[in-house]
Every structure is written in C-alpha cells, then in structure tokens.
Amino acid sequence: MLRIHFTEADLSRIELAPSADPMWELLLSSYRLRRPEGAPVFGRWRDSTRAVLPPNGRALLDLIPSHGYCPDFLTPPATVATIDEGIDALAATPAEDVREDLAELAKDHRLPQWADRVSDGDVRVLGTAVRDYFQRGIAPHWKHITKVVGRDLSRRNETLQVAGPGRLLSTLHPAARWRAPVLEVEFPVDQDLHLNGRGLRLIPAFFCMGMPTTYKNPKLPPVLVYSVGHWTALGAKRAEDTGAAVQALIGETRARILRTLAEEDLNTTDLARRLKIAPATASEHASVLRQAGLIESRHRGRSTMHRASPLGLQLLLGPMAR
Template identity: 40%
Template sequence: MLRIHFTDADLARTRIASAPDPLWEICASLHRMQSRQGRWAYADWYRGTRARLHDTGMVRTLRTLLLPLVPRAAYFPDFLTPPEAVDGLEAGVEAVLATGKERVRAEIGILHRTSGAPAWAPRLADPELRQDLVHALRRYHALAIAPHHDRVQARIDAERAARARAVLDGGTEALLAGLGPDLRWQHPVLHTRYPEDRDLYLNGRGLLLVPSYFCWGNPVTFGDTELDPVLIYSLRHEPHPSALPGDLGSGAPLAALLGRTRAAVLRTAATGATTGEIARAVGVSASSASQHAGALREAGLLVSRRHAAFVLHTLTPLGAALLRANAPCAEPR
C-alpha cells in the first residue's frame, strides 16, 4: 500500500499533466511487454509494435538493454524518468544523459538489490554507454509510442476534461476521490495498491498527477522521496478493442454524420461536454442529443465516459482531425 499525505498547501498545488510524459510512457509500455495482464486493452498496439520491432531489428536491444533496466517489479531507476521530459522526449533524454555518475551508480545499486540488475548496468555511470541507452530510447519511442500519439493525447484530453469538472464541482478533493478504483481518497491521505508498503509525505510540494495510457493496475511514483512528487496513474480502458487512429473502415458509419445537427454536436464536444450541455448548445432534447452522440461515437468520432451522474463526450483523434479539416480558412493578409 502507498499512502500519500497531503497538507492544505499540497491540495492547492496538485495539478494534472497536460500531455503524455514520453519517458514514463516508454517505461510503462515496457511493463506491458512483460505481462499479459490487461493485454486485451493493448492488443492492437502489442501486435503492431512487435511487428515493427522485428522488422527493424530492435528486438535484441529491447531484450538485452531496455527490459533489464525496467523490470516489471517494485523498482526501476528514477533517472530514466526525469521531470524534464514534461517538455518532450528530447528534453527528457538530455536529462538522462546529464544525470550525475554517483546518482546512476546508487540507483543501479537499488535495482540490483530489489530485483537484480544486469552485470553491465553499473557502467551506465559512463556517459558514453548512456549515449547507447538514449539512442535505444529514441528508437523504441519512434516504433512503439509515437505512432499512437494522437490516440494517447485524445485520451489524456478526455481525462483532463473530466478531472477539471470534478475540481469545479467539488475542489481538489473531488478530483482525488474520482481518480479510479485503484486509488482511494480519505482526507488527508490518498491510498493506492503498491508493490511495497510506503508513506509519501508531500510537505507542501504538491503532487503532479500524470495520466498514462500504458500504465496498468497500480499507480507508480519515484523511489526517491526527495524528488518532486509525481504519481503516474492508469487511464480507464474500454472493455473492447477500438479501431486504430485514422482507420475509417468501410466508410459506412460516416454516412450517419451528414447534417447540421451532428456537426454542431461534434463542435460542442471539442472541449468536452455532457449530454445536457450538448442538448442546450444545439437546441435539441436530451434524448436527441444522446442519440446524436451515439451515432458519432459509433463512427469513431467521440468517446463517451460516465463520471458520477453525467456522461462526458470528448473527441477522438479522428473527430478532432475532421473538425480541423472543416475549419474555415484564415483570411489572407
């Protein structure tokens, strides 16, 4: 069990990341490679990524370099997920390269004691070997993470929209209380399942919540409690596979989109909207709004998720692309 202890200052400083963290997503996806738990939620990703890894000759690097450093266990080195990655992959890998030798040795030592580290791992203190690691991280990201960026970002946008409504309705405590079945808020402590029994005292630093597409099961945080606190938590996945981003299938579902009303529903959902809000904005009944949203959902343009007493509708990557393609052109200067 992990217990995260909040003060009033921490509640005021709690926030949600606006984009996927590329290095945390790399590590979480490496965990997906090592487990069949939740495989149904990542079936398309798993098949496509394995094929790309084999086709590019990346499998050996995956097995001998990346997986040994990120075991699906209670610990993997914190320097692999620096906070600088919030500014993108390149900022993150540059921070990995800049990590001090003593910190690398210390964290590899923890990995060795907790789950076993490969014999070559202590040499990562040498910046030259870390260059090889960073090269592997870049290649793996290009093959396993980047092709799914639009889908991942759309899911995080939907999560942020839902959490923003929770804050507006009930403050930060409502946000913490609605993070999902793996987290339980009991003021002033957030409880979650964890591989080890720990207490994390925020002490006024606040908490950065990072929704993760590839995280499955219990949330993850840094092993070093002196680092700026983050909590990586899983998005809720649908119990059935969906089409890949941009896959229009036969095109038949899109025929249901013809008409001004559904176009207005799609525009209203661009920033996240409940069924009632769509009904009021478009000028139809709630039942009609629900039917139109259902048709858009079947066409792969909307995602609908229940949060408390309402259903929140947000755009999929395909829905967002359709709106962008139909946006009026800017006036020439």
C-alpha cells in the same frame, strides 16, 4: 498500500501534467509488452511492437524488470513533451542518482554489461536504446495516446477548478481512497509519501494499468501516475461480457445512457436524441445515475453536460486483470 500525506499547502499545490509524458509512457509500455493482462486494449499493440522492436530497443528492457523495482532516473521529474526532451533530461540526471538507482536494481536483478557505462556517466547508449524503443513502439501511436490522455486531463482540470482538490482526489481512481488528509492507494509495497508542502503532480498515462505508481525515492518531486479509463478502446470488447449484468443491475435504458456517456460527453437534449427517448426521460435517468455516482454532470452555459464517472466506467468494464 501507498499513503500520500497532504498538508493544507499541498492541497493548493496539486497540479496535473500538461500532456502525456513520453518517458512514463515508455516505461509503462515495457510492462504491457511483457505482462499478459490488458489484452483487449494492448494485445494488438503488443504483438506488432514485438515484431518490429530493434535490438537496441530490446536492450532497454534489461534495465526494466517486468515486475518489481525500476530505476527512478528512467522517468525524470522534469516536464518533457518529446522523447528528445526526455533523453536530454536523462542526460542531466546527477551521476550519483543514477548509480544509487542501479545499485538498488542490482539487489534483485542482474544488470546488463552496458549498465556499467551508464553508471560511469555515459548515457549515450541509454539514449540510443530509449530513442529506438520509442520510435518503433510508441511514436506510431503517439497522436492517439496524447488524445486519450488529453481528454482525461481536461476532465480532471475541470473537476479541480470547479469542485476543488478533495473532489479530484476522491474521484481519481478506483484504487485510490481520499481520507483527508491522506490519499490511500493500492500498491504492491507499504510506502508513505509525506508531501510536506511540495504539492503533488498527477500524471495520467495511457500505458498504465491497474494500480497507480510513483517514485521509490521520497526525495524526488512527488508524482502519482494513474491509468486513463480506456473505455474507448475497451468498450466494444467488454460490453459483450458485462452488458447483460449491467443492464440487469440498473435497467436497460440507464445502461444505454451510461455506455453512451462513457464514449462522449453529452447534454441532456443530445443524449435524448442519441437514444431516441424524451428529454424528460433522459433527465430523470441521468439524475438517478448521478445520485448513484455513476455519472457526473456540470453546467455549461444553459446546458447540463453529462459524462460517465470513474465509478461508472469501472462498472462498465467489469473485473479487469491487473
């Protein structure tokens, strides 16, 4: 369990990343490349990337075990929008921090020979590996990645501005529970993170799956990286498995409404038109789904916009391997 301890000052200093982070996406994608879970979303990407990843890109995986500790310096805390900025941030990492991270990794993992050069301050070989991996494995999909992450950021920012930090934290992720002043997150190890007025940066990640993640070093600027919903990618494949069960649970019309709102935010009129039902019927069903926590509604001008909540998405997706 990861426990993130907030003060009042920390709640006012929660921020969302401005966009997808290429370094976090690179790191997390390396897990998707080698772990079997998530085939409905990542299976085709995994197969195609394995086929084209160059030797330098594969060498990067020697510094990133498929499970367990990964060096914090591979995901610099600086805000980066491009892979070149990420590589520059890597190069700016203090040599002492790099050596400490590599020493931690070496406790349970055999380091490649070229890691000695990185430890001695020569990050060129690492920069080459990072760039080659990114260009083949991630760059071809970057437009889609930023679109999916951007949609999540838009929703989270609106929740933060309209409903406040407590609502944002309580609806962040199915694996996270907000019990003020502590955010409890399912985590592979027992860890406490005391923010002490530093605030918290929230980073949605396309290649994150299952439990959120963070740095091991508590001295680094606090971050929490969490998975986006992936309904757009998963829905068609998972609906066949979960559709009957969801329909039996909440009824055919409400199940159709929930699936529709998982794909797109709609106002009541457009929702009714899409499903070919009366606006009053759409409004009534939306009210029930909202009271159950399966959708979220907000006013936009004279309209009320609806969207599936994290809980609603989880219901639609059903049990997912982690």
